[in-house]
Amino acid sequence: MADDFQVWVFGDHRNFFQDRLTLQVLAQARRLADKRKGLAVVVLLGHEVDDIAKEYIAHGAHRVLKIDHPLLANYQVDLFTSTICDLIHEHGPDIFLLGGSDFGRELAPRVAKRLKVGLCADCIELELDSETGKLTASSPAFGGSVVAGIAWSESRPWMATISPGIFKEQGHNESFRGEIVRVEKNIDEAQIRVRTVSSFREPKQARPLEDANVVVAGGRGMKDVNGFHYVRELAMMLGGEVGATRPAVDEHWTSHDNLIGQTGKSIKPRMLITCGTSGAIQYTAGIKEAETIVAVNRDPHAFIFQIADLGVVADANSFLPALIAEIKGHQFQEIAELYRASRTQEDIGGDSTFGRRIKSLREDRKLTTGQLASQTGETPEFIDRVEKDTITPPVSFLLQLARAFDIDPSNFLSKQEKIEIGEKRHESFFKRTQDYSYRTLTAGAADKHLRAFMVTIEPKKRHKIVEYKHPGEEFIYVMSGELEITLGSKAHHLKPGETIHFNSETKHRLRNICEEKCELIAFSTPPERIV
Numbered sequence: 075m076a077d078d079f080q081v082w083v084f085g086d087h088r089n090f091f092q093d094r095l096t097l098q099v100l101a102q103a104r105r106l107a108d109k110r111k112g113l114a115v116v117v118l119l120g121h122e123v124d125d126i127a128k129e130y131i132a133h134g135a136h137r138v139l140k141i142d143h144p145l146l147a148n149y150q151v152d153l154f155t156s157t158i159c160d161l162i163h164e165h166g167p168d169i170f171l172l173g174g175s176d177f178g179r180e181l182a183p184r185v186a187k188r189l190k191v192g193l194c195a196d197c198i199e200l201e202l203d204s205e206t207g208k209l210t211a212s213s214p215a216f217g218g219s220v221v222a223g224i225a226w227s228e229s230r231p232w233m234a235t236i237s238p239g240i241f242k243e244q245g246h247n248e249s250f251r252g253e254i255v256r257v258e259k260n261i262d263e264a265q266i267r268v269r270t271v272s273s274f275r276e277p278k279q280a281r282p283l284e285d286a287n288v289v290v291a292g293g294r295g296m297k298d299v300n301g302f303h304y305v306r307e308l309a310m311m312l313g314g315e316v317g318a319t320r321p322a323v324d325e326h327w328t329s330h331d332n333l334i335g336q337t338g339k340s341i342k343p344r345m346l347i348t349c350g351t352s353g354a355i356q357y358t359a360g361i362k363e364a365e366t367i368v369a370v371n372r373d374p375h376a377f378i379f380q381i382a383d384l385g386v387v388a389d390a391n392s393f394l395p396a397l398i399a400e401i402k403g404h405q406f407q408e409i410a411e412l413y414r415a416s417r418t419q420e421d422i423g424g425d426s427t428f429g430r431r432i433k434s435l436r437e438d439r440k441l442t443t444g445q446l447a448s449q450t451g452e453t454p455e456f457i458d459r460v461e462k463d464t465i466t467p468p469v470s471f472l473l474q475l476a477r478a479f480d481i482d483p484s485n486f487l488s489k490q491e492k493i494e495i496g497e498k499r500h501e502s503f504f505k506r507t508q509d510y511s512y513r514t515l516t517a518g519a520a521d522k523h524l525r526a527f528m529v530t531i532e533p534k535k536r537h538k539i540v541e542y543k544h545p546g547e548e549f550i551y552v553m554s555g556e557l558e559i560t561l562g563s564k565a566h567h568l569k570p571g572e573t574i575h576f577n578s579e580t581k582h583r584l585r586n587i588c589e590e591k592c593e594l595i596a597f598s599t600p601p602e603r604i605v
């Protein structure tokens with residue numbers, strides 16, 4: 075045991091200047107050490123870390139124990155565990171605190187197990203008992219529904235991890251004095267059982283969560299990382315950012331940067347859609363400034379409904395996919411309308427144009443013009459001109475866009491239009507041959523430049539093959555079945571999701587080559603407007 079009362083902190087410096095967790099823990103270590111006129115000591119393992127050691131001193135460390143070695147440049151849990159255990163055996167600290175980062179959570183239980191000492195995870199309060207002198211802590215338990223009081227036995231060090239954001243760091247103070255002690259240690263490479271092949275920093279959000287106009291947040295109710303993906307997708311569809319409650323972050327469904335609440339970020343979006351979140355006070359502390367809150371929870375009594383402007387009692391894992399599909403259909407219909415208007419130079423009112431809308435949809439999806447160009451088979455210059463409305467792209471571009479934006483082109487028409495088409499069925503639905511039918515999706519638009527048809531070819535092996543030739547260009551998107559299309563003398567086979575774009579002046583023959591019904595959407599346009 076050391077002569078002085080020593081409170082040790084693990085110096086996690088991977089994201090030193092961004093993640094201040096170690097400094098928050100250090101502030102607690104200093105407070106506890108000062109109570110007993112002891113020492114706050116940071117254990118710093120790494121390579122070429124002198125600046126970091128000085129930073130710890132400026133933030134309140136009395137001493138930094140530094141082991142500098144190239145093999146310690148990257149975090150490696152086996153090596154770090156044994157090195158720290160050796161140091162603890164040699165110096166005998168009283169308390170050892172670690173930040174509750176991924177690495178801290180991995181390292182702390184290993185060290186505690188080897189030393190056979192007690193470890194309390196995710197502490198929110200630490201104190202030295204005035205009578206016994208022992209460390210006591212508070213820690214949330216049972217999913218945060220209770221806060222447990224924790225005390226340690228005699229065996230030292232008393233170990234604890236501290237969640238990010240619970241405590242404040244002590245400001246940088248150049249006048250603080252402390253010592254940096256270089257510790258020489260044989261680092262045994264044989265202990266490294268996992269090698270870091272590469273590491274990279276996750277890209278920053280396009281717009282900080284705190285400034286986002288739309289936030290879609292997910293909580294434990296999203297169930298798993300796949301469920302949380304709906305939160306991400308809805309945020310993307312709406313051009314918003316992703317937020318999360320603590321359990322979603324702890325489960326690694328999203329990064330800590332997206333945490334909302336008392337220990338995370340405070341947001342002030344115009345709209346917050348919060349899904350599978352109960353409305354715990356520590357979370358709602360961060361959403362007080364949201365203008366409109368829409369909550370989705372399957373429990374009608376969930377507290378979140380008390381602060382929501384609009385409540386949806388539903389299973390979020392069913393509701394979100396349905397909502398996303400609805401938005402996708404609407405978005406395709408909207409760009410098709412703007413496209414029609416741009417081709418016919420029709421004024422449809424409002425500020426939006428085809429180009430502007432494409433730009434905003436691209437930006438919502440965080441795609442660069444280069445990325446959209448490669449996904450649509452065009453050049454960045456072409457995309458730029460489309461977005462500036464200086465060219466009207468060919469009709470085929472519309473379906474390439476739908477694919478790039480992951481929106482469903484089969485929802486080409488609004489419900490209302492579908493009803494109208496239903497009523498006009500007799501005039502818009504024709505049987506061409508015994509086994510081939512098509513329905514116009516743009517009823518009453520025979521004179522318009524863009525026409526869309528739903529074509530069904532029955533699954534008969536020996537039906538009459540349909541052959542066409544008409545001016546303009548055509549674009550076919552296969553929804554189901556398998557299509558053989560012969561253009562001139564060349565046959566092409568298309569499976570569901572595949573498309574073909576061709577000059578419709580070329581003779582084209584359609585044939586269903588499978589046993590099921592083949593359904594496709596065909597877009598056609600006369601040639602005069604094509605740029």
Ligand SMILES: Cc1cc2nc3c(=O)[nH]c(=O)nc-3n(C[C@H](O)[C@H](O)[C@H](O)COP(=O)(O)OP(=O)(O)OC[C@H]3O[C@@H](n4cnc5c(N)ncnc54)[C@H](O)[C@@H]3O)c2cc1C
Binds near residue numbers: 370
């Ligand atoms: C000191 C301290 C600080 C904290 N700081 C924060 C903080 O900054 N931010 C934070 O978020 N938390 C924080 N917490 C944790 C907080 O107390 C709550 O535990 C947490 O916010 C709960 O997250 P949740 O709503 O996702 O999970 P839960 O409270 O478990 O709620 C899940 C909800 O999902 C619903 N649900 C389940 N399945 C479905 C489904 N299929 N469809 C729809 N709904 C469903 C349930 O009805 C329930 O209401 C802190 C805790 C402490 C002690």
